[in-house]
Amino acid sequence: MRAQAIAVSDVGKAFKRYSSQWMRAREWFFRIPSHEKRWVLRGISFAVEAGTAFGILGANGAGKSTLLKIICHATRPTEGEVVVQGRVAALLELGMGFHPEFSGRQNALMAGQLLGLNVNELNEAMPDIERFADIGDLLDQPLRTYSSGMQMRLAFSVATAVRPDVLIIDEALSVGDAAFQRKCYRRIEDFRAKGTTLLFVSHDIEAIKRLCDEAVFLDQGIVSSLGPVRSVCDAYERSLFGGEQSKIAASDAVGSESPPASQYAFDAALTPSCEQVYGTGEALIQSCWLESLGGERVNVVGAGEPVCWCFSVRFKENVVAPVFSMMLKTRDGEAVYGTDSVFLGIDPGGFDADETVKVVFQIETHLVPDQYFLNCGVRKDTESGSVFLSRRVDAGILQVSGSESTSGLVGPADLRGKLTLLAPGSSHG
Amino acid sequence: MFTALWEYRSFIISSIAREFQSRYRASLLGAFWTVAHPLAMMIIYTVIFGQLMRASLPGFEQTPFAFSIYLCAGIIFWGFHAEVLSAMSSVFVEQGNLMKKTAFPKICLPAIVIATATVNLSILFFLYAIFLAVIGHWPGSVIFAALPLLLLQALLALGLGLLFGSLNVFFRDISQFVPVLLQFWFWLTPIVYSAQIVPERFQQWLLLNPMHPIIAGYQAIFLSKSVPDPATLIFPMLITVILVILGGLVFLRHADELVDEL
Numbered sequence: 001m002r003a004q005a006i007a008v009s010d011v012g013k014a015f016k017r018y019s020s021q022w023m024r025a026r027e028w029f030f031r032i033p034s035h036e037k038r039w040v041l042r043g044i045s046f047a048v049e050a051g052t053a054f055g056i057l058g059a060n061g062a063g064k065s066t067l068l069k070i071i072c073h074a075t076r077p078t079e080g081e082v083v084v085q086g087r088v089a090a091l092l093e094l095g096m097g098f099h100p101e102f103s104g105r106q107n108a109l110m111a112g113q114l115l116g117l118n119v120n121e122l123n124e125a126m127p128d129i130e131r132f133a134d135i136g137d138l139l140d141q142p143l144r145t146y147s148s149g150m151q152m153r154l155a156f157s158v159a160t161a162v163r164p165d166v167l168i169i170d171e172a173l174s175v176g177d178a179a180f181q182r183k184c185y186r187r188i189e190d191f192r193a194k195g196t197t198l199l200f201v202s203h204d205i206e207a208i209k210r211l212c213d214e215a216v217f218l219d220q221g222i223v224s225s226l227g228p229v230r231s232v233c234d235a236y237e238r239s240l241f242g243g244e245q246s247k248i249a250a251s252d253a254v255g256s257e258s259p260p261a262s263q264y265a266f267d268a269a270l271t272p273s274c275e276q277v278y279g280t281g282e283a284l285i286q287s288c289w290l291e292s293l294g295g296e297r298v299n300v301v302g303a304g305e306p307v308c309w310c311f312s313v314r315f316k317e318n319v320v321a322p323v324f325s326m327m328l329k330t331r332d333g334e335a336v337y338g339t340d341s342v343f344l345g346i347d348p349g350g351f352d353a354d355e356t357v358k359v360v361f362q363i364e365t366h367l368v369p370d371q372y373f374l375n376c377g378v379r380k381d382t383e384s385g386s387v388f389l390s391r392r393v394d395a396g397i398l399q400v401s402g403s404e405s406t407s408g409l410v411g412p413a414d415l416r417g418k419l420t421l422l423a424p425g426s427s428h429g
Numbered sequence: 430m431f432t433a434l435w436e437y438r439s440f441i442i443s444s445i446a447r448e449f450q451s452r453y454r455a456s457l458l459g460a461f462w463t464v465a466h467p468l469a470m471m472i473i474y475t476v477i478f479g480q481l482m483r484a485s486l487p488g489f490e491q492t493p494f495a496f497s498i499y500l501c502a503g504i505i506f507w508g509f510h511a512e513v514l515s516a517m518s519s520v521f522v523e524q525g526n527l528m529k530k531t532a533f534p535k536i537c538l539p540a541i542v543i544a545t546a547t548v549n550l551s552i553l554f555f556l557y558a559i560f561l562a563v564i565g566h567w568p569g570s571v572i573f574a575a576l577p578l579l580l581l582q583a584l585l586a587l588g589l590g591l592l593f594g595s596l597n598v599f600f601r602d603i604s605q606f607v608p609v610l611l612q613f614w615f616w617l618t619p620i621v622y623s624a625q626i627v628p629e630r631f632q633q634w635l636l637l638n639p640m641h642p643i644i645a646g647y648q649a650i651f652l653s654k655s656v657p658d659p660a661t662l663i664f665p666m667l668i669t670v671i672l673v674i675l676g677g678l679v680f681l682r683h684a685d686e687l688v689d690e691l
Contacts, residue, residue: 073532076685113440
């Protein structure tokens with residue numbers, strides 16, 4: 001086993017809460033305890049081996065940032081202790097120690113000193129900072145002329161100018177363009193290879209999975225899951241998307257029409273807890289589900305495989321020429337694919353009150369492995385516009401799992417890329 | 430604590446430089462404004478008290494510019510006191526985000542305040558020294574007596590400043606209170622008037638003001654070119670020791686809690 005770079009043992013942090021300033025004064029001057037303790041972290045223990053990467057996951061307010069502040073010694077734990085070996089560089093907030101009126105170079109010097117580097121080290125590292133930040137002449141312009149992305153470039157370049165023993169990053173990488181992010185990740189990988197321990201907090205589960213070996217999932221200040229990154233991420237995702245699974249499952253989300261669930265390709269935890277339902281009420285989407293071509297209820301599908309997005313609609317009134325529609329979105333809510341019965345050239349005709357129809361959209365999941373959200377709807381197009389009789393947003397989650405044919409790394413579509421390397425002079429077959 | 434200060438010395442030095450640069454960054458006259466304020470004060474008091482009200486210092490009727498020498502000595506060194514106190518009382522609140530998000534020794538902040546005030550003082554003192562030399566009233570080697578006085582004064586301001594600064598994080602009333610306190614303190618210290626004109630029955634009250642013997646010491650050095658009587662400084666020293674211990678204790682004890690409150 002390698003040496004421990006970070007050892008967190010039974011750490012707890014409580015903030016004192018006073019009902020008023022007078023109560024605080026009473027405690028201060030008369031030594032009468034007048035506060036109640038509000039624990040934001042309790043009983044946190046884990047160890048990070050030197051040279052590994054450790055992720056911290058959790059919803060907002062779970063205590064991630066407080067934990068980071070304790071680990072980088074910006075604040076002290078109320079109980080327990082944290083031991084960190086070696087020099088720590090922490091990017092808890094972008095541009096700490098930056099002043100808008102000074103040039104990028106001056107600010108780089110200042111921020112570096114705040115990290116405990118001395119002027120000589122910084123002067124030595126300055127060419128590297130310049131190269132890495134890659135903001136050209138702007139380096140000698142006042143910082144207020146920078147975009148936030150440029151500030152982020154500079155801040156990251158400074159923090160990583162001299163390889164730290166422990167690098168702590170809090171969400172910082174989410175700013176900046178994709179190219180720079182890749183550059184940052186490369187540098188982090190490089191540091192890790194040289195023995196730097198990484199502590200990483202992010203909402204981006206994929207980034208955590210990609211970078212980290214182990215992780216901890218904090219839920220309301222306590223360790224909810226700790227261990228290898230995959231299992232912790234799974235636990236986190238389950239809590240994120242399946243927070244109210246029992247409630248939804250009991251409602252009509254899974255109606256009687258849906259087929260029996262597949263034993264292998266159905267994860268009951270993948271139930272959205274953020275569904276929105278609305279419409280005029282002329283029709284009602286009673287239930288919606290994903291099923292395989294074989295008719296089994298699924299929600300985990302190998303990339304590229306076909307799957308059917310089904311929903312059953314019961315009409316409450318007589319409706320002429322309704323339009324059925326669906327949409328598939330990324331986790332961020334960006335549309336990946338949407339279509340409807342008009343575009344697909346299906347004329348459903350009219351429906352009478354109390355009539356029911358099962359709508360089946362078959363799609364092929366040429367997607368990069370991730371989770372996707374599904375909408376379904378039935379609407380009426382009139383001259384004045386479209387109106388939804390019933391619509392369910394984020395009504396289903398489709399988990400696309402990696403397969404051998406997966407070629408994409410980022411962003412939703414799998415464009416089936418292939419790579420060929422040709423020696424100069426030769427030509428395409 | 431001192432090793433921490435030493436390790437972060439370059440940060441402290443850059444912070445002082447930045448403090449000055451940022452203050453006058455987008456201004457035309459720059460550093461002139463550092464001296465403009467105290468200079469204006471000195472001119473106003475010299476004109477009003479020295480000329481209009483014909484205030485003269487008992488025993489120095491024959492010395493040219495006696496009142497100006499007296500007044501400037503008081504105002505320059507009081508200015509240091511006031512600057513340190515008011516800056517210290519708000520420094521932790523102002524730098525709250527920095528303290529929360531980075532792990533640097535918090536003692537750097539008071540150090541930066543004192544160092545910045547010292548630089549300010551040096552600029553003013555330089556002008557004052559030129560003035561003294563020009564009017565032919567240079568005190569000579571007696572001037573070195575000002576150094577221990579300055580040390581004493583700085584420690585007094587440090588102790589009180591640490592106390593106020595730490596308290597201010599928990600009770601923001603302090604930052605409102607300090608300017609009021611400084612106003613009273615300024616006028617209760619013989620700076621624009623001389624201690625002799627204070628009525629007999631109030632004289633004893635002057636002794637309770639630890640700043641009085643310190644300022645009087647400077648006035649003695651620069652006006653009568655004499656070394657201040659060490660006996661008068663025993664009381665300020667005592668107060669300083671108490672304040673440094675008290676301020677230091679409050680700061681050290683609550684240093685961790687400071688961050689939680691910000």
